[in-house]
Amino acid sequence: ALSREELIQAVSSQMPAKRWKHTQGVMESAVILAEKYGADPVKADIAAILHDVAKYWPVAEMEAVIRDNGLNAELLSHDKQLWHSEVGAFVAERDYGVSDSEIINAIRWHTSGRVGMSLLDKVVCLADYIEPGRDFPGVEHIREQAQRSLEEGLIAGFDSTISLLLSQRRVIYPLTVLSRNDLIAQLH
Ligand code: DGI
Ligand code: FE
Ligand code: FE
Ligand code: FE
DSSP: OOOHHHHHHHHHTTSOHHHHHHHHHHHHHHHHHHHHHTOOHHHHHHHHHHTTTTTTSOHHHHHHHHHHTTOOGGGGGSOGGGHHHHHHHHHHHHTTOOOOHHHHHHHHTTTTOOTTOOHHHHHHHHHHHHOTTOOOTTHHHHHHHHHHOHHHHHHHHHHHHHHHHHHTTOOOOHHHHHHHHHHHHHHO
16 A cells, blocks of 8 residues: 555645645545544545545546446436546555545545445545635535534535535435435434
8 A cells, every 4th residue: 555645646646736725625624523523533534635536537537437347337327526436436445555445435425425424434525515625605504513513514515515406407416315314314
């Protein structure tokens, strides 16, 4: 496996400066959330470094990786924005030597979430919403909810994503809704 510094070098050289800055924000927020909520900060940091590694891959290459490796092909009939997390999880293992399944899962589920999100999944997904560089409408509310609990923060995050998709008349990936519903069920 690569050292942390080698990983940073390899990942940052694959993306525009603005995406690397976002990634550094996710690293910072993920470590803070991990420490606050009892996840492993070292795993949170590595997952954050890699979470958007495939974000700028050409669409045809993402599609090929999904098809050729038996990944979740259902994604191919949904928004292309959903593909980079599945591809990122695969290349984290294949190309970057990450063998820890908790880290791989946190990368895989960082966009849609999943039913039964692990503690590390929640930390990375929420950090992606609230990292210091984010400034979309409603981000302050998500940051406030993130202080209450991981689940409240993520519900606010998924609600904002779903609201945006509704307002743009875009297709909602069903797992995004199932993840949000599952987090609400976890509150009771
Ligand atoms: O990669 P990031 O931009 O840091 O963040 P992300 O991995 O959470 O991806 C966000 C993008 O994914 C954003 O453009 C909205 C899109 N997205 C998330 N959930 C859904 C979705 N798009 C559709 N169509 N349906 C979803 O359920
Ligand atoms: Fe992402
Ligand atoms: Fe996200
Ligand atoms: Fe991200």
